Amino acid sequence: MTPVIRIVAAVVLDDRNHVLVVRKRGTTAFMQPGGKFEPGETPVQALRREIREELGAGVVEESIRSLGHHDAAAANEPGHRVAADLFLVHLDGPPQPGAEIVEMAWVDPHSPGDIELAPLTVGAVLEFVRVS
Template structure:
């Protein structure tokens, strides 16, 4: 496979987006044939920067065109893969503020905008549930 998956270490290298609307809601997606909702994004291809990979995946999966230069790097996060047992996803996570409609295409079956400060009654991927949403709550939201 390409540089995105390191089979020796069972690591899947991805770029993921914390996409925020002006009202603070964040976008989650569910891939066809799966149960877990997660950040939009996907595998980083060989010789592709993470920000460019994210822009490519957002266009393929959601019809969303973004400028990779507008993506603000938040950090690298790792968690068990939601859909590939025995693998860990290592995600380069970027913040993108958008005010555009999105629609599921390609392998995405469902999209939803969620309020990260409320109870989210969805099956969430470990990366989303344990790392990205808590990070958003702790560091990207103005204090009350």
């Protein structure tokens, strides 16, 4: 059986509807900001903590919108899958790379270019933005 990693992930859009993606230290694929749960955390608590740690910004509470649960191949753990609680959010300030983030990019969901994107981003996030 394939090991599953439970995560929370954020969809952050700019005024052009481009999607914020981040690349973590020691990895090649860009993905949504977010990560693993701490013991006892709810999905929204994990979301708030991960965004603060990774982007140095808070989440505007009234903007939090659940986009459901999505499964995909893990980008950085071969042979694993991620089970993600995905949320559309607005930040209370400009994102700045923090924690293990070494690079950020804004991706056009209709024309992402040649940037290496995580399967969750390709299969769930970009598709959501394209149709909304």
